[in-house]
Each structure stands twice: as C-alpha cells, then as structure tokens.
Amino acid sequence: MNDFLDELDQELKSEPLVSKNTEKSTHSKKPIVAKPTKQKTGEKKFEKHTKSQQTSKKNNNRGNRNDNQNYGSLKERMMSHLPQTKFYLPTLREGYTRVIPIGWNDEIGSKNMDMLQYGENIILIDCGIQFAETEMYGADFSIPDISFLTKYTDKISGMLITHGHLDHIWSLKVVLPALNFPPLYWTRLTIGLIKKQLEEHKLLDKATLIEVDAGSEKEIQVGPFSVEYFKVNHSIPDCAGLYITSPSGATFMHTGDFKIDLDPVIDEPANLSRIGAFGRRWVTLLMSDSTASLRKWHSMSEKNVWEALDKIVEWHVKWRLIIAAFSSWISRVQQLIDIAAKYDKHIFLSGRSMVENVAIAKELGYLRMKPGIVKKMSPKNTEGIPPHKQIIITTGSQGEQFSALSRMAEGKHNAVEILQWDTVVFSSSVVPGNERSVSSVINKMIKLWANVITKDDGEVHTGGHAFQEEQKMMIKLANPKYFCPIFWDLYFRNAHKNTAMSIGMKEENCLLLDNGNIVDFAPDGSVFKSRLKVPIQDIIVDGHGMGTTSSHVLKARETMMNAWVLVIMFKVDKKSKAILGHIKIESRGLVYLDEVRYVHRMIIKKSKEIYENTVKDVPDIEEKDLVKLIRTDLEWFVYHRINREPMIIPIITEV
Ligand SMILES: [Zn+2]
Structure with missing residues (x-):
C-alpha cells in the first residue's frame, strides 16, 4: 500500500x-x-x-x-x-x-x-x-x-x-x-x-x-x-x-x-x-x-545535530521517541529519516504544518526516503508497529496551545497517548516570549512519566x-x-x-x-x-x-485588560426623563464578594444623583452628552471611593 x-x-x-x-x-x-x-x-x-x-x-x-x-x-x-494616509514619498533626486x-x-x-x-x-x-x-x-x-x-x-x-x-x-x-x-x-x-x-x-x-x-x-x-x-x-x-x-x-x-x-x-x-x-x-x-x-x-553545523540525534536514537532503541521541531526545518526531518532507516524505525508525522511541509519538500525533491518509511500519525498507520519502532516528529516545539505536542501532553491527541519511558526531544530553541508555554508542556510530559531532552542536555538543535x-x-x-x-x-x-x-x-x-x-x-x-x-x-x-494598535477596539481591550468593566443601566421615561424602576448594575472583575453589595449600592446611589442633577440642570441635554457626563463623574467617584479605574458603560433606555 x-x-x-x-x-x-x-x-x-x-x-x-x-x-x-x-x-x-x-x-x-x-x-x-x-x-x-x-x-x-x-x-x-x-x-x-x-x-x-x-x-x-x-x-x-x-x-x-x-x-x-x-x-x-x-x-x-x-x-x-x-x-488612510496622506503621506507622499518625497521627490527622489535624479x-x-x-x-x-x-x-x-x-x-x-x-x-x-x-x-x-x-x-x-x-x-x-x-x-x-x-x-x-x-x-x-x-x-x-x-x-x-x-x-x-x-x-x-x-x-x-x-x-x-x-x-x-x-x-x-x-x-x-x-x-x-x-x-x-x-x-x-x-x-x-x-x-x-x-x-x-x-x-x-x-x-x-x-x-x-x-x-x-x-x-x-x-x-x-x-x-x-x-x-x-x-x-x-x-x-x-x-x-x-x-x-x-x-x-x-x-x-x-x-x-x-x-x-x-x-x-x-x-x-x-x-x-x-x-x-x-x-x-x-x-x-x-x-x-x-x-x-x-x-x-x-561560530554557529554549530547541522551535521553536529545529526550526531547528537543519532546517539539519542541509539540509546533509546527500546523506547518510543517524540521529536518536536519547527515544521519548516526540512533538513532536521531528513536527518531523522536517515537515522530511522539506520535503526530500523518508522517515522510518523504529527501536526498539519509538519505533514504539509514534508509533503511539499518531498514533491520538490528536497527530501529523500525509502517508500513507506514516513507516514502520517494515525491509529491506522501505527497498527502492528510497536512503540519502540516509532519516531514521531511533531509540531509544538514552542508549547503552542493547540499544537500536536500540547495535545499529547494534555491527553487530547487522537493518535498518541504518552507512555511511561517515552522520550520527548525538543529539537529546537525557545523563541523569546515562549518560555512559560514550553516549560508548561515539559511539566505535563514529566507528570506522564515521559523523559524530556532539550537543547540544554545536548546538541539536539542549532540555530x-x-x-x-x-x-x-x-x-x-x-x-x-x-x-x-x-x-x-x-x-x-x-x-x-x-x-x-x-x-x-x-x-x-x-x-x-x-x-x-x-x-x-x-x-x-x-x-x-x-x-x-x-x-x-x-x-x-x-x-x-x-486596524491599527491605536484603534478604539484595541484601546478598549487595553482598558479592560488593565481595569474592569462596570455597566449601569437606566430605564427612563421618554418625555419626563424620570428614572423608571431601579437602576441596574453589572460589574466584572471590579469588586470582591464581601464588598459587592456595599460597592454596588454606593455606585447606584451616586449614578441616580448624577443623572437627576444633570437632567434637572440641562433638561434638553442630548443622550450622548448625558452618557459622557455620567461616565466621567462616575469614573472620578469610583476612583476616589475604592481606588479602582473600571471601564464604565452607562446605558440609557427610553420607554
Ligand atoms: Zn527565517
């Protein structure tokens, strides 16, 4: 087949x-x-x-x-x-x-x-x-x-x-x-x-x-x-x-x-x-x-990595190897194919980009391999091949949340269940900013009794x-x-x-x-x-x-990340502008459980006061100006009373 x-x-x-x-x-x-x-x-x-x-x-x-x-x-x-930009390139001299x-x-x-x-x-x-x-x-x-x-x-x-x-x-x-x-x-x-x-x-x-x-x-x-x-x-x-x-x-x-x-x-x-x-x-x-x-x-040659990976496969000849690498690192895949052939193992590819890139590289003649030695990771393809004969090359070397390696670490991969003594090799460096997510995957692998090898343990990667x-x-x-x-x-x-x-x-x-x-x-x-x-x-x-990072969407997200949200809902009479019923309030991330009643009651009281005073002073005020004023006054009030700066959203519904 x-x-x-x-x-x-x-x-x-x-x-x-x-x-x-x-x-x-x-x-x-x-x-x-x-x-x-x-x-x-x-x-x-x-x-x-x-x-x-x-x-x-x-x-x-x-x-x-x-x-x-x-x-x-x-x-x-x-x-x-x-x-939109009004910028024109200045004239370039002859x-x-x-x-x-x-x-x-x-x-x-x-x-x-x-x-x-x-x-x-x-x-x-x-x-x-x-x-x-x-x-x-x-x-x-x-x-x-x-x-x-x-x-x-x-x-x-x-x-x-x-x-x-x-x-x-x-x-x-x-x-x-x-x-x-x-x-x-x-x-x-x-x-x-x-x-x-x-x-x-x-x-x-x-x-x-x-x-x-x-x-x-x-x-x-x-x-x-x-x-x-x-x-x-x-x-x-x-x-x-x-x-x-x-x-x-x-x-x-x-x-x-x-x-x-x-x-x-x-x-x-x-x-x-x-x-x-x-x-x-x-x-x-x-x-x-x-x-x-x-x-x-001088950076290390890719050939040095070959020697390190060869040794790892030799030492783990009785166990399954899972190698995490960048999916575009075609030469690393070639090294593993050659090493697998030497030790009579099979290569299984896991992760969409890994499968696609290997297929493209093979089609274009950048990879050489014996027929049947490389397969996509699936329960059907591994049938009859014992774990110690398998080398799985996978995406996820940066601990990406939904990558194949993360799914394996969380027991959610459809074809790979981590076994005791599986050896997971990170044949990669950690891109700055990804340190936490990579160590999180490593921790999960260790909890599953897997053995983990990284660049710090040997020359399993060169930049x-x-x-x-x-x-x-x-x-x-x-x-x-x-x-x-x-x-x-x-x-x-x-x-x-x-x-x-x-x-x-x-x-x-x-x-x-x-x-x-x-x-x-x-x-x-x-x-x-x-x-x-x-x-x-x-x-x-x-x-x-x-959009741009200065857009209102991103600004709002920034506010919500650094502060919290407070929504105040007024139901008012269309003609008289009088408040009908109770003012409702919803907050997220603003108050702790033991203070919620006190703080909400205080904000409702102040909101009512701001609304009624404003409508009394300026009866024909436009709704957008009223909303703006309530927001500004409430921001000042909340900051001074509880020393927090939520994003405040007043909503006025006329009936
Ligand atoms: Zn590059």
Missing part, C-alpha cells in the same frame, strides 16, 4: 507547483525583461517563462469574470481596512537610489519588508508577519504597513522573497491584492510553501510567481534594478541573499536570514566565493541579519542565524562602504554594529535605522537620511477585521 506521501505525490503531479501559476499573470504594469547574461541556461528558461506570462494574460483577460469580481471585492476589502525599511525593527519574528526606489520605480523585499504580542490584546498578528504604497501600485516592479519562513512571506495574501499583484521572485521551495496559502485565499491565479535559482549566477532585471541571488544557509533550504544594482551603480546586498554552514545536511554551503566577488565588485550598502548578534564564535564570527565573515567578504544591521531589537542591531566596528567598519558608515526611515544614496556614494519618516503604524489583523 502507498503511504500518504506517495498518495499526495499523485495529487500534486497532476498540478505542477510552478509553471501553472506563472502562466496566469494579470499584472499588466510592466513587461518583465530578462537581461542578457553570460549564464545561457538560466536566461533561456527565464525568456520562455516571460513569454508564457504574456500569452496567458490574454487568456486570463478573456475569461474568469467571477474571479475578477472576487479579486475586486477582496482588494476593496483590504483597501478599506488599511489606514541618479539617487532610496532605501526604506518598512518592517523589521524592534520586532521578534517580525513582519520583514524593505523598499528600494530608483526614479519612480519601486521594488520590495520580503513580506512577513509578526505574531501576536501582548500589546495586540487578543488580535491575531500584525502585517507590514503598506498603506503609503497603495498610491504607487503602478510603480512597483516586483517583490523579491529571500526564503520561505512565515516572517518573510505570510502577509503576501493580504498585501498582494492591495498592491495590485506585483510579480514575485523567489526560489523553488519557497514557491511550494506559499502556493497552498495563496490557493486557499483564491489569489493563486492572480499572482505572478517567478522562480529563481539561488545557486545560479544569472542576473535578472526587475524594473530598473539588476538583481543577482547568492546562496546562504539558514533553518530552511533554498535561502537566498540579494545583490541589487541600481542604474546609478549603487549596489545593495541583503543577506536575508543567514548562517554559514560549510557542511549542511541537504543544502549547498553558503556561496562565499560569490559573496567575495560582489565585495570585489563594489557594495554600497550591506544589510545583514542581526538575530544572533549576541552569540560569540539558523549567523553568530559573530559568521557576521564578521559576511562583512569582510562584502567589504561594504555602508553597513546596516537588520532584524530584531536595537540591542541586537547595535551589537552587530559593534562587531562590524571591531573589524574596521567606521562608525559614521554604520546605519541604525528605524522602520520608515528614508535613506537616499547619491551617485557619488554619499548617503542622506531624511528628516521625514514614512508614518509606519502597526497594522493588526483581528479575525476578519484589520
């Missing part, structure tokens, strides 16, 4: 991952022109690809009226949710090239996005998501603020995507319709990972996905910019850095997320000679990953970001005139700046930027930072709604 991956192969084979999408472009702003290069093979493929886009444009315009209607309404919905960070500053798992401009032409780099933080008060996540760009959609020549992590691609489903679907340039695995998301949102047919090869040396033309890719290592295969040349000759190197692994598991090592060649050519500005800039020395020695290597090879540390808090970026200065970078040539800073590079190599800033806000997505 075929395993689920083989069955999925069949489904996916009937629908190629790349070619179909790229043939259905509706973006009619600019023809995409492949610049002649010395790399004949890459060029040929690109030209063919461009042609098919143009042909399909006709087909697309002819039919699919419903799709266009859907797209129209989706775009309208997005546009209506984005904050021959200058502009850089604006739109998102990545002071954010963890951030909504990465940068913008480059030459003349009136704009290109964008990455389009990530920031997951919910405490100040979002229950909203799901935030996206880059592209509201100022909606005036320039016909000037956007393309979006360059560095790799397939959510903090670099997730917001595309929201941003693409708002920006009128600029063409997307990205590597093969990245296209595979996002395809499903675009499909679910009915955007795939509208998107122009252009595949690039990070290992190739071809140049591509995106608007007036010439773009070359270079291979870097990270925690997901197929990661690219960018070398972008402006018509003025200014050059911009963007590392994306990177580390340098000379012995990666399923990827090629970062292309150091190519980075060095760019450095010898000329790099005006290097924008480099600061995520691990506090870590000294995906460059440590200081790798950061130095990047700076030395690129040899830039200006250096801009990117990603994470100022603390991390400043540490990266210090590392750069320790190897000779001049302080005046280090740029610590905020989101929205406008930095213009002159043709003679000098740089100008504008006093103007793009007014970047936090755009939060909240279910089907969208």
Whole structure:
C-alpha cells in the first residue's frame, strides 16, 4: 500500500507547483525583461517563462469574470481596512537610489519588508508577519504597513522573497491584492510553501510567481534594478541573499536570514566565493541579519545535530521517541529519516504544518526516503508497529496551545497517548516570549512519566542565524562602504554594529535605522537620511477585521485588560426623563464578594444623583452628552471611593 506521501505525490503531479501559476499573470504594469547574461541556461528558461506570462494574460483577460469580481471585492476589502494616509514619498533626486525599511525593527519574528526606489520605480523585499504580542490584546498578528504604497501600485516592479519562513512571506495574501499583484521572485521551495496559502485565499491565479535559482549566477532585471541571488544557509533550504544594482551603480546586498554552514545536511554551503566577488565588485550598502548578534564564535553545523540525534536514537532503541521541531526545518526531518532507516524505525508525522511541509519538500525533491518509511500519525498507520519502532516528529516545539505536542501532553491527541519511558526531544530553541508555554508542556510530559531532552542536555538543535564570527565573515567578504544591521531589537542591531566596528567598519558608515526611515544614496556614494519618516503604524489583523494598535477596539481591550468593566443601566421615561424602576448594575472583575453589595449600592446611589442633577440642570441635554457626563463623574467617584479605574458603560433606555 502507498503511504500518504506517495498518495499526495499523485495529487500534486497532476498540478505542477510552478509553471501553472506563472502562466496566469494579470499584472499588466510592466513587461518583465530578462537581461542578457553570460549564464545561457538560466536566461533561456527565464525568456520562455516571460513569454508564457504574456500569452496567458490574454487568456486570463478573456475569461474568469467571477474571479475578477472576487479579486475586486477582496482588494476593496483590504483597501478599506488599511489606514488612510496622506503621506507622499518625497521627490527622489535624479541618479539617487532610496532605501526604506518598512518592517523589521524592534520586532521578534517580525513582519520583514524593505523598499528600494530608483526614479519612480519601486521594488520590495520580503513580506512577513509578526505574531501576536501582548500589546495586540487578543488580535491575531500584525502585517507590514503598506498603506503609503497603495498610491504607487503602478510603480512597483516586483517583490523579491529571500526564503520561505512565515516572517518573510505570510502577509503576501493580504498585501498582494492591495498592491495590485506585483510579480514575485523567489526560489523553488519557497514557491511550494506559499502556493497552498495563496490557493486557499483564491489569489493563486492572480499572482505572478517567478522562480529563481539561488545557486545560479544569472542576473535578472526587475524594473530598473539588476538583481543577482547568492546562496546562504539558514533553518530552511533554498535561502537566498540579494545583490541589487541600481542604474546609478549603487549596489545593495541583503543577506536575508543567514548562517554559514560549510557542511549542511541537504543544502549547498553558503556561496562565499560569490559573496567575495560582489565585495570585489563594489557594495554600497550591506544589510545583514542581526538575530544572533549576541552569540560569540561560530554557529554549530547541522551535521553536529545529526550526531547528537543519532546517539539519542541509539540509546533509546527500546523506547518510543517524540521529536518536536519547527515544521519548516526540512533538513532536521531528513536527518531523522536517515537515522530511522539506520535503526530500523518508522517515522510518523504529527501536526498539519509538519505533514504539509514534508509533503511539499518531498514533491520538490528536497527530501529523500525509502517508500513507506514516513507516514502520517494515525491509529491506522501505527497498527502492528510497536512503540519502540516509532519516531514521531511533531509540531509544538514552542508549547503552542493547540499544537500536536500540547495535545499529547494534555491527553487530547487522537493518535498518541504518552507512555511511561517515552522520550520527548525538543529539537529546537525557545523563541523569546515562549518560555512559560514550553516549560508548561515539559511539566505535563514529566507528570506522564515521559523523559524530556532539550537543547540544554545536548546538541539536539542549532540555530539558523549567523553568530559573530559568521557576521564578521559576511562583512569582510562584502567589504561594504555602508553597513546596516537588520532584524530584531536595537540591542541586537547595535551589537552587530559593534562587531562590524571591531573589524574596521567606521562608525559614521554604520546605519541604525528605524522602520520608515528614508535613506537616499547619491551617485557619488554619499548617503542622506531624511528628516521625514514614512508614518509606519502597526497594522493588526483581528479575525476578519484589520486596524491599527491605536484603534478604539484595541484601546478598549487595553482598558479592560488593565481595569474592569462596570455597566449601569437606566430605564427612563421618554418625555419626563424620570428614572423608571431601579437602576441596574453589572460589574466584572471590579469588586470582591464581601464588598459587592456595599460597592454596588454606593455606585447606584451616586449614578441616580448624577443623572437627576444633570437632567434637572440641562433638561434638553442630548443622550450622548448625558452618557459622557455620567461616565466621567462616575469614573472620578469610583476612583476616589475604592481606588479602582473600571471601564464604565452607562446605558440609557427610553420607554
Ligand atoms: Zn527565517
């Protein structure tokens, strides 16, 4: 019998991952022109690809009226949710090239996005998501603020995507319709990972996905910019850095997320000679990953993790292993598949994103495995396979509430019941902010008599970001005139700046930027930072709604989180305005049980007094003014009597 991956192969084979999408472009702003290069093979493929886009444009315009209607309404919905901004980009002087960070500053798992401009032409780099933080008060996540760009959609020549992590691609489903679907340039695995998301949102047919090869040396033309890719290592295969040349000759190197692994598991090592060649050519500005800039020395190779995991499997040959890992860490899955084969064990995948990512990576040829060795975790698939022959790879390494691992720890997983002596390995690091939820899962596992192994017990994980020695290597090879540390808090970026200065970078040539800073590079190599800033806000997505962190919804949630709620209901005569019956009161989180009667009675008495005095003094007062006055007076009263500041909601019903 075929395993689920083989069955999925069949489904996916009937629908190629790349070619179909790229043939259905509706973006009619600019023809995409492949610049002649010395790399004949890459060029040929690109030209063919461009042609098919143009042909399909006709087909697309002819039919699919419903799709266009859907797209129209989706775009309208997005546009209506984005904050209105009167901000216009200042005029860019002739021959200058502009850089604006739109998102990545002071954010963890951030909504990465940068913008480059030459003349009136704009290109964008990455389009990530920031997951919910405490100040979002229950909203799901935030996206880059592209509201100022909606005036320039016909000037956007393309979006360059560095790799397939959510903090670099997730917001595309929201941003693409708002920006009128600029063409997307990205590597093969990245296209595979996002395809499903675009499909679910009915955007795939509208998107122009252009595949690039990070290992190739071809140049591509995106608007007036010439773009070359270079291979870097990270925690997901197929990661690219960018070398972008402006018509003025200014050059911009963007590392994306990177580390340098000379012995990666399923990827090629970062292309150091190519980075060095760019450095010898000329790099005006290097924008480099600061995520691990506090870590000294060199990050560990993925191969070391292989050795540690191999030992764990060998020592636990008589017991079941449950390995929690990031679902995009394809190389980690490959290591476990190889180790399972060596010790005659079977791999079972648990968690939707783990199953989907492994299926996509296998389809695209990034994973090698013997048929039948990898299966989806289910009671049916484990039938006849004793626990000690099972290795379960699961999502939930961050203790996420509804993840597969959390469900196992709570005894709610439909296919896995934790057994005594099961060994749970966290093959991951803890993202800052997730410490409590991870230790909560560990505690629950220990209560179930499971054995828990984390990064602190051995080399079961290595990070995906460059440590200081790798950061130095990047700076030395690129040899830039200006250096801009990117990603994470100022603390991390400043540490990266210090590392750069320790190897000779001049302080005046280090740029610590905020989101929205406008930095213009002159043709003679000098740089100008504008006093103007793009007014970047936090755009939060909240279910089907969208707003900013300064919106009244979030403000109200903030008040309720920090205070409590008090609702006072008045029933009054429409004509005389006299109160009918008793004033009713409801409070939440305001008073303790032993004081409830006293406090409620006191508030009712005061509410009656405020209402009657106001109506007596101003008989024709409008209801909204009356409500406001009652609220203000009661806020003062409650604060002075019980030293608490609830959110007060007076409701007046006329009968
Ligand atoms: Zn990443």
